[in-house]
Amino acid sequence: MTKNIVILGASGYTGAELVRLLATHGGMTIVALSADRKAGQAMGDVFPHLRHLDLPVLQKIETIDFAGVDLVFCALPHATSQAVIKTLPASVKVVDLSADFRLRDMAEYEKWYGKGHDATDLQAEAVYGLTEFYREDIAAARLVAGTGCNAATGQYALRPLIEAGVIDLDQIIIDLKTGVSGAGRSLKENLLHAELSEGAHAYAVGGTHRHLAEFDQEFSAIAGRPVTVQFTPHLLPANRGIIATVYVHGDAQQIYDTLQAAYVDEAFVETLPMGQHPSTRHVRGSNFCHIGVVADRIEGRAIVIAALDNLTKGSSGQALQNANLMLGLPETQGLMMAPVFP
Template structure:
């Protein structure tokens, strides 16, 4: 007898992360997409919004207030930051939630208020949230009903740093993270700086010294680092469609060599299906993970003695968003973790 399928709803299906999630869910044989929301697009077929999804048999987009959440097993929330808490706080307790916004990533509601400029609207629900960096929070993800899916910059930076801090191979300070993102990381809304004539043939920094992902990175690294970590993080916009490249500069503990970092990362991710440590001094590229749920990591010695450089790449819409969300859903529901995620990178 065939196993029953999970009834899934995607809130905010008219954005890039929603579209990528639907593309991945098409490959998953244990889910049935029952609900799609997109308030401004309500009443339309998804193929009218994203023609590349027209071949999939999916329900029409509806407004959130028209959704019967009690009929769903899992909800993916792809709504904009600041809009998710009020939607999710009253959902039935049987519904498992993967939130792709930043609304539940920060444990401290006061810090959330400080970073995002408005009070947290679901403080009680926040207490249940588990940070969804799957490879390092897997057991907690299994036991929760609400996963706060990490951001794309944070995922890409944290994966190489967490094992090294946990084993006390690198110092907590300084850690400098130079991040670069494709334009899809900013979402689908119309913004002047994302117009082709503005973004093409250029390279620009933004959020310098105060990007909202920095406290998320600090929180995660501090958990594994045995003390307070505050990183220097600068993001940059690169004129490519998708991809995240994080270059992290670290200082090693006394007596630690670059080879020790290499060996620790290889050990940490030896059995992980989506995180791959390349041979020493490799040069990963965002194209090598494009369209996939994979992260590539490379370790390099710095010319300055006692320091090292970590390179990591992901696809911001997959491992940095929708793919990791599906990975977390699989863990939450006891399904094989790679279900719906075995698609390889697109190249060139």
């Protein structure tokens, strides 16, 4: 018997990615899709690449009947997401793709997102959705908070190293490049083709990117003391993909061995042979994360590089991986497709 699924915010990139993944899942049936401005339209008209699928017509959230629904994917903007989720029936499981339930400290949420949290009771039960590190909690959860895509990439490179104590916690630099789909589908002047193509630029320089809050929260919890990383993201003229180059102080072979041991049994995280490094083109459209380790020419330093697809492993694929666990389905179901190449 398949599980009944609703996707809220289906007219955005992450919503469309969820539909693409669920189309061949086999264990879930989409019973409703919501959109605001595009309510009443067919999904195939909004996203022509999905026109071959038999999907519900997009509708307003308030017209959806949640009776019999097993799980809701909420792909709405932060603040909107918490307002909607707190009105859902308590019997419905939720995977939220926004930032609303990622941070455990509500003062930190207000600091980074500029407003107080309006669903603090729900925040108390939310589980952080980095699957490989919160698997058991996710399986038992009603509400799972999907991670930021940049935050996920950096964490795959660093969490095992911090836990094992093989790097200097005060000397971590994350230099990250991301594709433009991470900024969402809303019209923005700086994301026009003529403004973005044929160049790349840093943004949120000096520690203003909101995903830093997740790094602070997660790394400090692992270490048992404050860990503050340097992080600079760059926007690439590419549709999708993230690559993070992480500079650390430690023995390169020990760092490699630690990552290899941490991920050897993980279906979606692959540590490349020592000295090799990943590319976004080798994970595009997939739920895989590739990690490479290279010894720096300066003794005692190493470079860890992680690559994943921001819309899949960084967002919608991660969301489906979590939903599989929450619904008692095989964790890898619907997610073992090979990357798209070239």
